[in-house]
Amino acid sequence: MKKRGLPLFCALLTSVVLTVGNGTTIVMATEATPEASVVSPETPEEPPVPESYEWEIQSNNIPGWPEGPKVMAETAIVMDMDTEEILYAKGIDEKRAPASTTKILTAMLAIEKVPFETQITFTDEVNNIEAGSTHIGIKPGETLTMKDCAYAILLASANEVSSGVAEYIGTTVPAFVDMMNQRAKELGCTNTHFVNANGLYDENHYTTARDLAIIAKAAFQNETFREVVKTPYYIVPKTNITDEERWLNNHHKMILQGSEYYEGCLGGKTGYTEKAGNTLVTYAERNGRKLVCALLADVNVVAQYTDTKALLDYGFNSFQRLDTTAVSLSPAKSDKLGKQLEEKGLLSTALETTSISVPKELTEELTYKTTLENNMLNIDYYYGKQQIGSSSMQASDEILKVSQELSPKEVTKTDASVSPNPTKDSNTSEKDNILPSWKYIALFLLITGILFYIVVLIVNIKRSIKRRKRKKARERRD
Numbered sequence: 001m002k003k004r005g006l007p008l009f010c011a012l013l014t015s016v017v018l019t020v021g022n023g024t025t026i027v028m029a030t031e032a033t034p035e036a037s038v039v040s041p042e043t044p045e046e047p048p049v050p051e052s053y054e055w056e057i058q059s060n061n062i063p064g065w066p067e068g069p070k071v072m073a074e075t076a077i078v079m080d081m082d083t084e085e086i087l088y089a090k091g092i093d094e095k096r097a098p099a100s101t102t103k104i105l106t107a108m109l110a111i112e113k114v115p116f117e118t119q120i121t122f123t124d125e126v127n128n129i130e131a132g133s134t135h136i137g138i139k140p141g142e143t144l145t146m147k148d149c150a151y152a153i154l155l156a157s158a159n160e161v162s163s164g165v166a167e168y169i170g171t172t173v174p175a176f177v178d179m180m181n182q183r184a185k186e187l188g189c190t191n192t193h194f195v196n197a198n199g200l201y202d203e204n205h206y207t208t209a210r211d212l213a214i215i216a217k218a219a220f221q222n223e224t225f226r227e228v229v230k231t232p233y234y235i236v237p238k239t240n241i242t243d244e245e246r247w248l249n250n251h252h253k254m255i256l257q258g259s260e261y262y263e264g265c266l267g268g269k270t271g272y273t274e275k276a277g278n279t280l281v282t283y284a285e286r287n288g289r290k291l292v293c294a295l296l297a298d299v300n301v302v303a304q305y306t307d308t309k310a311l312l313d314y315g316f317n318s319f320q321r322l323d324t325t326a327v328s329l330s331p332a333k334s335d336k337l338g339k340q341l342e343e344k345g346l347l348s349t350a351l352e353t354t355s356i357s358v359p360k361e362l363t364e365e366l367t368y369k370t371t372l373e374n375n376m377l378n379i380d381y382y383y384g385k386q387q388i389g390s391s392s393m394q395a396s397d398e399i400l401k402v403s404q405e406l407s408p409k410e411v412t413k414t415d416a417s418v419s420p421n422p423t424k425d426s427n428t429s430e431k432d433n434i435l436p437s438w439k440y441i442a443l444f445l446l447i448t449g450i451l452f453y454i455v456v457l458i459v460n461i462k463r464s465i466k467r468r469k470r471k472k473a474r475e476r477r478d
Helices: 010-018 099-113 146-154 159-170 173-187 209-220 223-229 301-318 336-343 348-352 397-406 408-418 424-432 437-477
Strands: 075-080 086-090 119-121 143-145 233-236 246-249 265-273 277-286 289-298 319-323 355-359 366-373 376-383 386-394
Touching (some): 075 301, 086 301, 099 146, 099 159, 099 173, 099 209, 099 223, 099 277, 119 159, 143 146, 146 159, 146 223, 146 233, 173 209, 209 223, 209 265, 289 301, 336 366, 336 397, 348 386, 355 376, 355 386, 366 397
Antiparallel strands (some): 075 086, 075 289, 119 143, 277 289, 366 376, 376 386
């Protein structure tokens, strides 16, 4: 789409682009969503509440956990981006179509792999999108910078730009999609599979709320990505083909002044297809805490923002971030290693560098469990039976010594198994005191034979006694 009739004065133009009348954002490249149409104020009827509103919220089943709000979306998650704790969970491992939230991973890879000043010339690939889907009117042979492309993908959700960048980086779109799937797997996504770079519907193109939050968190670690998603609007300059500027407005309404504005919103990504429904990823920060909220299969544009606000409020208002040194943490009853390390003061370094998100009203015990693997000390933190965080550190010599003292038999056994020249003494307890398996069979057969012989002997003795008695009886009669 092209922007026509631009005013001459930039200041006036800016105000016109940002707000019109009551603050409605002018969208240059609208997502194919109901938000692109104008709803008459004379039709205030609200859509019926979907069945998904009553679906189970798994996080509400955690003992002592703050009760989370019901939402229209079929699946939803709130994750603490610093601790990776899941604060709210509704169907977070159920597969759904992500629509244009797919572009979070597309943009993340593009920003990582291509410098912003790089010139990208588009091919006929820009025509391989569904008619009526979101685009900004790029033509074959047209050239944009990678910076222009990043803003077009994340702000205007341009499908043809997403595909064109994917082709540029991977030489083919499928090759780039392979990179996407590989990266998702490396991040720990277990229920995600992409078949395109823009999110247009395909039954084999899916993710989950959990995986989407993982991808969104990873993307947010990139400073350039963070800068792009929080930008209200961006101007694509004239190109070698188009002699007009393109004004791109951020589709995510929660960063814009208006009815959907949310204090602390750091941006995100919208998405919609008819089969996927509305999808939304939102970043927000308050009092130093950063949360990411992801919704899949929401019923409409209004609901996705209402749901997101409710979930972010829940995350900020019901939980608190605490350093592990500032709370009463104790090792689990079965954690002998943790108890010893605590007594010797060897956990202070790990605890000083770790924080956890916990309910503001603590009703369950806070504990931890320690494990030692490959000389790394791993600590998992629990609120009751619910794991709420983890940390790891290189195990010091003192920690390794404590571990060896707790399990000398295991250490001896391990040492013997890897020793190139095991001594006879080290093998005595393992071999000399244990019979080979064939000897057990022989012993069993021997005992069985003896028992059988004894039984036969007893039977023969009884028969002999009976015969003698009968013989004596005949002799008396005679």
